[in-house]
Amino acid sequence: MPTLSQPLLDVQHVSKSFGALKVTDDVSLTLRAGQALGIIGPNGAGKTTLFNLISGNLQPQPGGRIGFDGQDITASAPQARCAAGIGRTYQVPHPFGRMSVFENVLVGATFGTGRHERDANEVARQILQRTGLAHQADKLAGALPLLDRKRLELARALATEPRLLLLDEIAGGLTEHEVAELIEVIRSIRAEGVSIIWIEHIVHALMAVVDELVVLDFGRIVMRGEPAEVMASAEVQAIYMGLEVAA
Known part of the structure; x- marks a missing residue:
């Protein structure tokens, strides 16, 4: 198990390109055991690609490193990462x-x-x-x-x-009542000590669960912080919500 000073997940300088398109650009983030982190950003910001890198569905480019529970898992296969304690859902259930x-x-x-x-x-x-x-x-x-189907995916x-659960837009397409039910399930999972990283466009769902928000734009982290502070940022409103901000 990670020590108090050692993160459960440690992503350092991870990048991924498809041809000339850089989808993940020098991303570094850490997550403590028991923490819940939300990730927001416009479509195409690289959110799901980041999950694919963490879960092992994709490999980062040379120079990037992914650690889990103190072990370097950068080259580990997805099944090995699953056995180590990384579980995930997919945006489209299959x-x-x-x-x-x-x-x-x-x-x-x-x-x-x-x-x-x-x-x-x-x-x-x-x-x-x-x-x-x-x-x-x-x-x-x-x-x-x-x-x-969303419940089954979860x-x-x-x-x-899992000790780390990656949730990829699991609330997408649900009614408000259904989202509320899902929030309670995710809260109960977190209460048992499972660490969570949740990608979601339904921001109020994230705000009800996570400790911090990360904002991705063009594959880069542009802000990380307390959810209310992040959502109040003029930069985030301009990037994520498409709002014009007065100079």
């Missing part, structure tokens, strides 16, 4: 559509942690209860409405027992 809701979560509980079948079954049942999907356990995942990530 469950195993022809498998049941329970089976989808069981895959994470089994292969994400190496549990024996009996233990994995019990964990899957508990997570379905926690995420409000217990009554849909036998339903085909491909038949779920959007809210329940349940599958939780089944891997």
